[in-house]
Amino acid sequence: xxxxxxxxxxxxxxxxxxxxxxxxxxxxxxxxxxxxxxxxxxxxxxxxxxxxxxxxxxxxxxxxxxxxxxxxxxxxxxxxxxxxxxxxxxxxxxxxxxxxxxxxxxxxxx
Amino acid sequence: xxxxxxxxxxxxxxxxxxxxxxxxxxxxxxxxxxxxxxxxxxxxxxxxxxxxxxxxxxxxxxxxxxxxxxxxxxxxxxxxxxxxxxxxxxxxxxxxxxxxxxxxxxxxxxxxxxxxxxxxxxxxxxxxxxxxxxxxxxxxxxxxxxxxxxxxxxxxxxxxxxxxxxxxxxxxxxxxxxxxxxxxxxxxxxxxxxxxxxxxxxxxxxxxxxxxxxxxxxxxxxxxxxxxxxxxxxxxxxxxxxxxxxxxxxxxxxxxxxxxxxxxxxxxxxxxxxxxxxxxxxxxxxxxxxxxxxxxxxxxxxxxxxxxxxxxxxxxxxxxxxxxxxxxxxxxxxxxxxxxxxxxxxxxxxxxxxxxxxxxxxxxxxxxxxxxxxxxxxxxxxxxxxxxxxxxxxxxxxxxxxxxxxxxxxxxxxxxxxxxxxxxxxxxxxxxxxxxxxxxxxxxxxxxxxxxxxxxxxxxxxxxxxxxxxxxxxxxxxxxxxxxxxxxxxxxxxxxxxxxxx
Numbered sequence: 001x002x003x004x005x006x007x008x009x010x011x012x013x014x015x016x017x018x019x020x021x022x023x024x025x026x027x028x029x030x031x032x033x034x035x036x037x038x039x040x041x042x043x044x045x046x047x048x049x050x051x052x053x054x055x056x057x058x059x060x061x062x063x064x065x066x067x068x069x070x071x072x073x074x075x076x077x078x079x080x081x082x083x084x085x086x087x088x089x090x091x092x093x094x095x096x097x098x099x100x101x102x103x104x105x106x107x108x109x110x
Numbered sequence: 111x112x113x114x115x116x117x118x119x120x121x122x123x124x125x126x127x128x129x130x131x132x133x134x135x136x137x138x139x140x141x142x143x144x145x146x147x148x149x150x151x152x153x154x155x156x157x158x159x160x161x162x163x164x165x166x167x168x169x170x171x172x173x174x175x176x177x178x179x180x181x182x183x184x185x186x187x188x189x190x191x192x193x194x195x196x197x198x199x200x201x202x203x204x205x206x207x208x209x210x211x212x213x214x215x216x217x218x219x220x221x222x223x224x225x226x227x228x229x230x231x232x233x234x235x236x237x238x239x240x241x242x243x244x245x246x247x248x249x250x251x252x253x254x255x256x257x258x259x260x261x262x263x264x265x266x267x268x269x270x271x272x273x274x275x276x277x278x279x280x281x282x283x284x285x286x287x288x289x290x291x292x293x294x295x296x297x298x299x300x301x302x303x304x305x306x307x308x309x310x311x312x313x314x315x316x317x318x319x320x321x322x323x324x325x326x327x328x329x330x331x332x333x334x335x336x337x338x339x340x341x342x343x344x345x346x347x348x349x350x351x352x353x354x355x356x357x358x359x360x361x362x363x364x365x366x367x368x369x370x371x372x373x374x375x376x377x378x379x380x381x382x383x384x385x386x387x388x389x390x391x392x393x394x395x396x397x398x399x400x401x402x403x404x405x406x407x408x409x410x411x412x413x414x415x416x417x418x419x420x421x422x423x424x425x426x427x428x429x430x431x432x433x434x435x436x437x438x439x440x441x442x443x444x445x446x447x448x449x450x451x452x453x454x455x456x457x458x459x460x461x462x463x464x465x466x467x468x469x470x471x472x473x474x475x476x477x478x479x480x481x482x483x484x485x486x487x488x489x490x491x492x493x494x495x496x497x498x499x500x501x502x503x504x505x506x507x508x509x510x511x512x513x514x515x516x517x518x519x520x521x522x523x524x525x526x527x528x529x530x531x532x533x534x535x536x537x538x539x540x541x542x543x544x545x546x547x548x549x550x551x552x553x554x555x556x557x558x559x560x561x562x563x564x565x566x567x568x569x570x571x572x573x574x575x576x577x578x579x580x581x582x583x584x585x586x587x588x589x590x591x592x593x594x595x596x597x598x599x600x601x602x603x604x605x606x607x608x609x610x611x612x
């Protein structure tokens with residue numbers, strides 16, 4: 001028996017796939033690394049799974065351990081992913097050309 | 111929280127609305143990523159969406175497990191923020207691999223915890239449980255131990271859970287291996303079992319799927335689930351270890367897509383819309399990116415996953431190295447400076463060698479000096495320059511190279527014919543004419559930057575060692591090519607210094 005819940009979710013799945021294809025095929029080649037990093041951060045949404053299941057898990061200390069690790073992993077994925085993407089994209093911001101003289105000092109520090 | 115407000119915010123419809131807002135923001139954010147000026151905002155919009163999704167989820171009743179949730183989030187924050195802040199731009203590919211890996215790790219751990227919560231089986235079973243209640247008349251709390259039959263989970267939930275667990279485990283281990291290879295903890299060259307590799311991979315896949323099928327069928331065994339995770343873990347290792355360093359970006363992208371799909375599967379198993387939508391969008395985008403990267407390298411995804419590219423190529427390259435009739439001409443920084451100073455048009459071809467030497471700032475200085483002399487300078491960027499598409503653009507943007515000086519391959523190639531000097535800095539395979547001329551070459555058919563069309567070529571390189579693909583480059587033996595041996599940063603600085611004396 002196929003439940004209506006499954007049908008609804010499958011429909012959402014298929015539509016989300018199409019949205020993903022359409023939205024992302026417009027991204028220029030040069031932004032692919034930040035895009036990969038950004039989408040990488042978005043799949044950190046599995047964090048939600050950890051948050052939901054830990055609220056359901058009964059008296060099972062081992063499950064608690066697994067889920068705390070899962071939440072930590074998800075948090076790393078989300079926070080790290082968005083921060084790194086932000087750092088990368090900040091570099092693409094157009095800078096006034098007259099500031100070029102400051103670049104020497106900035107460049108030698110890295 | 112007052113009871114009225116509490117029941118309102120925990121209302122399922124209210125949570126669903128928050129989720130809808132969240133994934134609308136994801137889509138809007140990704141749209142913002144389509145242009146360099148809107149990208150920063152796009153990423154932040156997506157981050158706001160994620161915050162809303164997390165808050166909405168925390169509004170669900172969670173039996174007061176705040177301490178455990180806080181612990182997990184605190185650990186993740188303590189690790190994630192410094193890692194993201196301190197990573198160098200050159201190390202970005204392995205950082206993405208690592209962040210991708212922990213996502214996969216979270217997926218299989220959640221699936222495992224769910225399986226354990228259902229009593230170690232997806233089928234129906236009898237369970238003893240403590241039932242807590244409050245006597246409505248006396249108001250006293252009491253607890254009873256009762257045995258009752260727990261219905262099995264719907265088959266489709268079991269199927270998607272098992273799928274998520276297998277893919278999550280493959281992605282976790284595969285990403286870790288990719289990280290270790292790019293970080294040079296493991297050697298970048300392929301590590302392979304040779305001809306037995308395909309059989310071993312196939313066997314591991316069959317084992318993992320067979321365990322999954324048995325679990326879906328209702329077999330009650332903790333160890334079977336653990337065994338499935340182990341088989342998938344070994345599969346992740348076995349698939350990525352034989353892949354050479356050059357193919358690693360494609361692999362990371364593929365694993366990124368897989369993690370997205372496994373998150374979507376988790377969403378179906380947990381009936382969570384936000385997970386389904388966000389996971390599937392990542393699955394779709396990762397698939398596109400993977401195909402783009404693979405086609406830029408003229409590699410098919412199946413042949414990359416089959417592995418062994420770098421290995422075979424390296425042997426062929428080593429044999430071929432002695433057979434070249436031409437000689438290599440080396441030059442000095444002074445001669446290179448003179449050549450560049452009197453050119454009208456210079457195209458710089460940056461590669462990963464420039465990035466590892468942190469030479470992008472030195473290159474920017476050289477460019478500015480040349481522009482002061484009236485030389486027209488642009489950068490030709492191969493789609494896979496660096497280690498990921500767009501990676502080189504990030505590195506050059508970091509050095510404040512104006513966005514409009516960066517030419518993509520299709521725009522750059524017709525320009526080489528009217529270029530006086532091409533300056534190749536630490537790029538190798540992406541300039542190799544063998545990709546056009548030698549059908550037997552492992553990179554044959556890969557689109558390249560046609561630097562040999564320009565009048566003169568200067569190649570800055572540490573040695574004659576072959577590049578990532580492990581094959582020799584005919585370009586270095588052409589009469590118009592001059593080699594400037596040395597570390598990219600040092601060599602470029604020397605040219606700049608020599609330029610000031612002309």
